[in-house]
Every structure is written in structure tokens, then in C-alpha cells.
Amino acid sequence: MATVEDLGVSAFINILSAFAFLVLFAVLRIQPINDRIYFPKWYITGGRKSPVVCGCGVSRFVNLNLSTYLTFLNWIPGALRMSESEIIHHAGLDSAVYLRIYIIGLKIFVPITVLALLILIPVNVSGGTLLNINRNIMFSDIDKLSISNVSNGSQRFWIHILMAYLFTLWTLYVLYKEYDNVAFMRLHFLASQHRRVDQFTVVVRNVPHVSGHSISESIEQFFQRNHPDHYIGHQAVYNANRFARLVRQKERLQNWLDYNQLKYERHPDKRPTTKGGFLGLCGEKVDAINYYREKISELDEKISYERQRILKDPKAIMPVAFVTFDSRWGAAVCAQTQQSKNPTQWLTKWAPEPRDVYWENLPIPFVSLSIRRLLISILVFLLVFFYMIPIAFVQSLANLEGLERVAPFLRPVIETIPATIGVAIPMKATFFMTYIMLDGWAGIASEILRLKPLVIYHLKNMFIVKTERDREKAMDPGSIDFPENLPSLQLYFLLGLVYAVVTPVLLPFILVFFALAFLVYRHQIINVYNQEYESAGAFWPFVHGRIVVSLLIAQLTLIGLLSTKKAANSTPLLTVLPVFTIWFHRYCKSRFEPAFRKYPLEEAMERDIMERESEPNLNLKAYLADAYLHPIFHSFDDDEEEKVEVRVDKGQSHLSSPSRSEMSTESPPHYVYHYEFEP
């Protein structure tokens, strides 16, 4: 059976689709009508106001300049032109650090690939077991290039062990350098940042309920007592989840109302109708515009009632607060120390920046969080465990004869389709090569094409957009989806490290992926994505840790493999590797991780002193006053019908001041900010 040819077919299909995506992208991106899809970042940064066009009429929508069609890869130099520091300035440190993951991939795997291809493949090919053994067992040509081809107990395995050592040391060296580098970039970035509210703020969770005291009073008392020199005030967190749900519901209804009104404007002869029952699917027909208006006014009442309830009910204030300090030093001290004798109360940590707060989750108590973590880890475990059952089933069908026997009706299908899929599963390296071509080559090429935003934008443009502002709103460039991208990206590290010694022929596929993905994401970061918030590369310890785990898995796999190849005497020699790797990880953790988790007092003090010298009259209280205002209040601010009154509690006496700006002119010792709203 000619597996290499099958792999060739798969390669052909995938390279063709990748090529097609790139050509399509090259054509679509130069159409003025798509400008907002492929260059939204420039609209956000103010680099562009409208598509660059020459002429008018059709050429406002379609590019008629034929010469620009000739070079379909000319986005690549553009993607490479920007320097790293320009990228940090343009898109933030998170994006720049994200790109470094691909660089690491290249740094690790280029030398490994060269060594593996030059040394291991000749060693494996000349091993020659598979040429001689029983022909009944099928081996692919790929396997002749792999470690399977070396006869059991051969002395050649010493070369594989040597390579495992070299690869491990090289990977760890690159990881160390990069961790150092990213930690430096982070510290530099943080140091060069302007004053930010989160530098002065600590989030405190699990505030204990003391009978006879409100949460705010407890917080005030606790921090005035334990941080007397630096505490300024705090901002309460409200449990406004029900309120937020109502607001979202209202927005949805508003959308339907807008849609129906638009429909009516376009066809004034026919008033749109809807059904009043469940999901608009059943019930009697009613006038849509009136129906939605009525529903919205009902909701408005509920929202107003709910708002009153939140503001009046002391139970709506959650045992969580944002506590602000008069200096970075004071906040750094509070964030890093244990406050209470009971280690589950008064938990403090750095406040994330305001846009990065997930308000709905703030009120979850400590025990509940722990139990949730337990449930999730049990579920993940069971998922992985039971996932073995379908895998084992598929494995048992993995030769085509078996499949034909189980499902004879599939015979015609099994014989039109190339045998690739059926054989790819047992020969896992082949399977993963195909996977890399599909997900890593064609998938990445489709990423740059942005097919989904393209379709959605044009649909919105056709039906919803009325003004230029609507058009801006219609294009949400989104941001890189770290929670999804990072794990799938790290699968490539796992594959590369596991197969580096076992089936080195897989490595070039991975190299192509890293190079292509690096170019594509660099282009996307420059032209498309707009990071919502900035963590200053705080995710790097996870990236590092996962590559280390991949390396451990690779080492354990090799130990297992060699013991089945009757080279078990190599085990002690190889077990040194995981021990060393774990030690390396611990070393890196203590060496670099504090830079990502803690804020050194030296740095805090330095910036405090600098700031006091350069801006002696800075009113920090005013600056911090509504930094961590619950979004519930922002939604009121937007609503111009609401009249906002700010009431400041100063100790026990209550003063009403007409505007927030006045607050900043006086500076009494300790403030609690309460906002009250009167319709």
C-alpha cells in the first residue's frame, strides 16, 4: 500500500486550498469595498478614514487597477516591515509576545529539523528491519524513515538517545532565553507605561460579613486599621447580574424593533408582523413594531425597578471591592501580603485593568470557586478517559478490511475515496502530517481570508447600515482569541517534540506551519485585530509551562518506546532528562515568574518618587474616583434621560455635591464613593 502517495494526495489537496485561500485573499483585500474587513485596525488607530480609491463610480467598490492583481504574495513584505517595538506601540505587548511564540517554534525546530534529517533519517533507513519482517503486517514507507525501522536491541539507539539529549538541551536553552527576553520586555513595558489606575488598586475578595456592619463599613474599618498610611478608599461591587440580563434582553428587543422599522421604511405599503408566542414561532399574528415597543416599555419598568432594588438593598453589595491606595508602593504591599488571620478571608490581589474585569464572576466565594475547579477537573479527566473508548473503537477498524467487514455497505465508498484516512489512523505520524497540512497550512491560510467577517460585514452592510457610524459599528475586528489559539498552537510543539526523535520526517511540516502562521498573524495583528485589553504578556508562564510539559511527554514517550524496542537498559540514562527538565522548570519559575505575578517594591517606589517629583500637585483621589465603577453605572451614564447625582460619604456625614469634578478639589482623609441615581 502506497502511503507516501496517499500523503502526496493529501498534501496536494491541502496545498491547493491554502493557495486558493491566499489568492482569494490577495484579490479581495485590494477591493475598496472590503477595506474595512482587511484593515480595520487602521480605522481604529485613525490611520485610515476611508478606503484609498482613485476615481469614482464602480472603482469606489471594485479595484480596476489590474497591475495590483499580479503579485498575490505582496502582503508578506508588508507584514515583515514593522519592527517589534513598532508592533508593541501599534497593537500592545500581548500581541508582540504572542508572535514570539511562533518565533520560538522556529528557533527550536529549525536546528532540530536539520540535525534530525541529516543524522536520524540515514540511521533509521539503514536500520532495515521492516524490509525483512513478515509481509502480513503493513508498514508505510514513512515508517521506514522512523525509529520503527531500527531492529530491536540495536546499538543504533545510542544515536537516538544522544539526539534526545541534544534536542532537550537546545529546547530548554531557547525556552530560557525567551523567558528572560519576555520578562525583560514586560518589565520595560510596565516601566514605560503612563500612570494607570490598576497600579494603585487592589481587588479584595471574601470580605467577611460582620453583623451590624455593612460591607462598605467593614472594608473601610479593616483597611484604615491595617494600612493606615496608604489607604484612600474603595469602590463597591454590586451583584447586578439580573440587571445586566434585563439590559441585554432590552438590547435584543431594540434590535428587532430597528429591523422591523427598517423593513417598514423600505416597504411602507406592508406593516411587518410577528407572532406573539414562544420565540415568535407560535401564537397569533400581531403588529411587529407595536409589539416590540410595548415589550421594551415593559422591560424599561422592570429595569428601573431592579436598579432601585440594587441601590437600596444592602445585600446587593457583594463581599468584593476595589481598594485604592495613595501610592504604587501601598498597593504593591497590600496585593502581595496576607491580610487576615483566616487565610480564606480578605484575599487581595492586583486589580486587573478595568476593561479586563469580569464583573459577573467577582462575587463567587472561595469555597464555591474551589468546588467548581474540582468539578471541572473531574469532568476533564472523565472526558479524556472516556475519549479513549471511541479512539479504541476507531483503532480497531483501522485497517480497511476490518472496516469492510463491520460495515459492508461502505464497500463502494472505501474502494472511489483514496485509502488515506483509513491508514492514517494507525500510522499516527502520517495522520498528524495530514492534520498539520489541514489545520496548520490550509487553516492558517483561511485565517487571513476572514471569510466569516467578510460575509457578516456585507450582510450587515446590505440590511442594517444606515449611517457611516453604523458602518463603523458593523465591523468589529475582534481580537486574537488567546483561550482558543494558545492550546491549539501548543499542540504543534507537542507533535514536534514527540516526533523529533521518533519520526523526524514530520518536522518540516511543522516548520512550514510556524513560518506561515507567523507571517499570517503578524499581518493580522498589524492590519486587523484590536486587542481589547492589555495584560503585558501575563500569559507567558503558561506558554512556557506547556512547552515544558510537551517536552516531558516527549521524553516519557521515548522511554516507553525504547523499552518496547528491547533497549530498556537505556531507561536510567533517559530518565535523567525528565528530572532535569522538571528542575529546569522550577528554576525558571523562581527566576522569572515573579516578574509576571508580582510588582517589586523597588519599581513601585521608584515610580512613586518620580511621579511625586514631576507632578507634585497630582490629585490621585480624583484620578482614581470612578476608575472601577461598576458597568451598571456606565449604562446609566449613556442613557441621557437619567440625571446622575453623586453623593460622597465622608466618614459619617453625608454631603451632596452636584458634580464629580468638585470632589477632586478637596481631599479629606478617607473617602467611600457611593453613587446614587435619581430618575
Next chain:
Amino acid sequence: MATVEDLGVSAFINILSAFAFLVLFAVLRIQPINDRIYFPKWYITGGRKSPVVCGCGVSRFVNLNLSTYLTFLNWIPGALRMSESEIIHHAGLDSAVYLRIYIIGLKIFVPITVLALLILIPVNVSGGTLLNINRNIMFSDIDKLSISNVSNGSQRFWIHILMAYLFTLWTLYVLYKEYDNVAFMRLHFLASQHRRVDQFTVVVRNVPHVSGHSISESIEQFFQRNHPDHYIGHQAVYNANRFARLVRQKERLQNWLDYNQLKYERHPDKRPTTKGGFLGLCGEKVDAINYYREKISELDEKISYERQRILKDPKAIMPVAFVTFDSRWGAAVCAQTQQSKNPTQWLTKWAPEPRDVYWENLPIPFVSLSIRRLLISILVFLLVFFYMIPIAFVQSLANLEGLERVAPFLRPVIETIPATIGVAIPMKATFFMTYIMLDGWAGIASEILRLKPLVIYHLKNMFIVKTERDREKAMDPGSIDFPENLPSLQLYFLLGLVYAVVTPVLLPFILVFFALAFLVYRHQIINVYNQEYESAGAFWPFVHGRIVVSLLIAQLTLIGLLSTKKAANSTPLLTVLPVFTIWFHRYCKSRFEPAFRKYPLEEAMERDIMERESEPNLNLKAYLADAYLHPIFHSFDDDEEEKVEVRVDKGQSHLSSPSRSEMSTESPPHYVYHYEFEP
């Protein structure tokens, strides 16, 4: 082969020796001559000045009151009479917490033993496989009570699984309660302690070398800048290892000199001689007293030169220091926060109490520490790994026929000796039962007898003791050797948890151990041991962690065992247990561990405020001045020939003040204490 009988023989031997030790102890302890061996703690606390005797003459040394010989177990009520809080007061929290480990053993294993004996043994016995299968394989009678007796794939395993769940839940419940309890005891103990220097002190390691600045200047500058409101001063650490070696050498020679002088006093007719060469074994004969006097005076010169070198050489000051603060709050903040941008520099943590400082190890740098840890973990790994080779070899010899074949010359030995040892190894439960009887029963009984101190004390009494003060010195009661006792103690938890489901008949042996050891150590703590320093139970997280690991090993063993018993479908059900156990461990870690590692600011502030109110005129600077004086200076203090002058560096100006007490009357902002010694 009658293994139960062999076990009986072993039990007989061990119980007999345990009994013999206890009787011997009962006789020896009531002899006035041994009073200092069996009740040294009371001499230290001042509870006794001399043995309680009635009469004189022989009765000063030997107890002639025959009625006291009758009750050889009457130490037990005495050991139980003291309450826990009295023990804390009498012997410190460490000792009280150490005793709680045995209590935990009883709490965990009493209910488990009852359940296992009542339910599992009947289930196993009626399983009845081992009665039917091939007689060529030898099974002991003990195995008929164990899980081995249940036939493969039997439904009875559900009962074992249920028991595994019950045992796990019960163990975790007890562990949780105890952690809570010990954490509370610790907090209570710390809160009730009087002012201690370590509450105000932080040890800082890895102070960076700045060219043009001495270590002391760097430290001064750094803490004045970053902790301006709370920093008082610091005490340098000198690399005096060579000096300490010389002093030890001198002490050894002094001992020889004393010995020879004593010899000469007793036999004035014969002057003692020694040989001048290597170790006193070769070379020509010389007069011993003159020889040692000469050697000592040579050493004195060397010591004096070395002392000068240390005090003059700035390189002798290590990049480590004890930094003191003006409040517990200031020290708590400094100990818990990251100081420097480089996370490997300016590492701070709580200073241990002065007696607990291991001065020789303080100067080891961060990188060197990490590498040492790596080397040790590799060595431990290799030790464990290669330990399998002799074990496997012994296992292969584990039936007597095999042993006879390999080593025919052993035949007579194998046939004179009972077959216990040869059979005990493969039947591991039987082996461990024997082990428990030997180490856990007879071993613990020998602990109370204190044979080694008994012999040494009497030898010293015979040869060295001249005055009453010498007699006091001759009896060093020692302290409980935690580094040795804790791991061997935890082996019993491992055995109990692993065999609880597998071979429940082992459990009563463990119960006897825990009960006996509890009584013996309670007696020893009350009457004998004198803890050198007090960590306030800081070792508890390790005890907890190791019992959890034992539980995990027990669970994994059961999973493996049941899968070989063709009950592999139970695996998913059982794997929930380790996941839950790991989660439990993490929960406990975050819930309780901070109480053992950190000093909450709330507590620090509370005590600071209380102290300021009760002792407004307290001079903390004087109190802290020489708390962490390097032992090198203590040895000078002892030597009354040295004239000590204290020089205080106040900022840049140097004042000489004649005595330390004067220092405390003035209180300038920041002090560095240097001590200079002029012979």
C-alpha cells in the same frame, strides 16, 4: 508452609523483647542513679535539683523500696496525666503537635480497622479462590484473609471499592479537622507569645554586589529607599566557617588535654604520653600534656589571625543580612513582598529565631542552591531506581528452593534458622507485619529505655565528671529528631492506607504501634527531651502532605491491583478518588498553609498597636541590637581576655561609645551595628 506460625514466632520474639525493654525500663528508671537519664527535662525546667531519695548510703544509688518494683507499667498514667495545654507550656508547641501525629494515626485507623475486620475479612475469606488453584504456587494463610483470595472478575470487588471510598473520605475528614486544629493552635500560640526578635526581623539573601559600595552600604541604601518608614538597621553575616572550624579543632584538643591532665592527676607517678604523628597512631612518643598545650597555643595564634582577617576583609561580609524593622507590620510587609526587579536578588523571608539559624549555609547563593537541589533529586531518583535491582534479585531468590540452588553452601543455614525471613519477602504483608513488630513495637519500647544515653552517661560519670556542673553537662537530653522520626513515622500511614483494603489483617499491628508510640513519646516529651528551638508547628504542612501522598499511593495501588484481578471496569470509578484527593490537598493548601508560611498584617498590626499602648517607652532598637549577632562574636564574649569595643556607625560619622547600653538611650533614625574587637 505455615506462615501464620512463622508470624507467630516473630510476634513472640518481638513482643518478648518489647516486654523485656519495658521491664528493664521500669527497673532502671526508679534507681536514683539513673534519675538524670530518665527525667532530664525536669532538671532543665528546674522541677528537680537532685534525685528524690529516702535514706543514704547505697539507697542514694539503688532503689531499695521493693514495692515500687511491682507495677512495671505505672509510667503510663503519668504520661497521660498532663493536658495538652500543659504540654505546650512544658515542652513547646512543636512537641505537642508532634504527638498529634500519633493521635491522627489512631483517629484514622481505629474506625478503618473495625470496618475492615468486620466487613472485608469475611468477604475475602469466603472468596475462596486460593483453596482451589494450583498447589504449586504457595500462598500463606494470611493471603486467604486478603484480597488475593477473591476470584478474578468477582462482583465482591464492589465491596472493596465502596470501602476504598469510605476509607478515603474518612481519612480526608480527619486530616481536614486536624489541619484546622493545628493551624488554630499555631495562631493561638503565636498570638500568646511574648515579644520575640524574629517578629521584627527579615533575612535578606542575594544582596547584589555594587562596585564602589560595601554590602552594608548597599543594604542600608536599598532599605532606606524602599522601606523608609519602618527600616531600623541590619546585622551583617560573616563567612566565619574557617574560623568555626579552628575553634572546633581547639575544643577537641582541649578535651584531649583535659583527659590527659585527669589521667595524670589520678596516677601522678606516670606522665601520660602520645604519638606526634598522624592521628596519634605513629611517630615518636611525646609528653601528652605538653604536646596538646603546644598545639593549642599554635591554634590560638591561627584563630586570632583568622579573626583579624574576617574583621578587616570586606569580602568576609556575605551578601546576606538580618534586617530589622520598627514594627511587626514593617517586617511582615518586607518578608512577604518581592523587593527587586530581578527576582533572584534581594530575596526576603522571615528570619528564623536566632538559635535556629544555620550560619554555615547562609552564604550559599541562589543558583548554587538550585543546582544542589537538582543534584540531590537526581541522586535520590537514581538511588530509588537502582534500589530496584537488589530488590528484584532478592525477590528472585525469594523461595527457599531458589536460594538453595543459587547458594548451596547456605543449605545448613537455611534448614538451623526458621523459614520466616525467606518467606516474608514475597509475602509482603507478612513481611511488613514482622517489620511493624520489630521497628514499631520492640523499637519503640527500646526508645523509652534510652540504652545509649544510659551507657554514655555512666561512662562519663565514671571518667570525666568532677563537679556537679560537669554532671549536668554530661546529660544532654537531646530533642526529638524530627528529620529522622517524621519520615519513618509516616511509613506507618503508608502501610496502613495501602493495606487497609488489600490485607486488612495488617491494621491491628499498626494500631498497636500508634498507641504504644503515643504513650512512649508523651512520656519522653514530658520527662526527657528538651526541644532546642520552637518552630510553632511549622512542619505540619509536610506531615499533612505526606499522608495525602500515602493516600494517593494507596489508591493507585488498588487501581493497579484490581485491573490485574480482571476488574478493570472499576478503574474509572476508582480514578475519581485520586482526583478528589489532589483537589482536597490543593484546597487545604490554600485554606491552611498561609497560616504556617505567612504572618497576616491584621495580626501584626494588632500586636504592634497593643504593644505601643502597653509599653510606650519601649526601646526597640536596643532590644534588637545584637539579636542576630554572628556566633563568632559570642565566642569572643565568652573569652574574658578579649576587650570588646562597640562602634556604632551613624550615617557617615563614626562615634565610639564605650558600652552598648548607652546606645539605647538615644535613638537616631538609622543604625548599622558593627562590632570591632581589640585584643
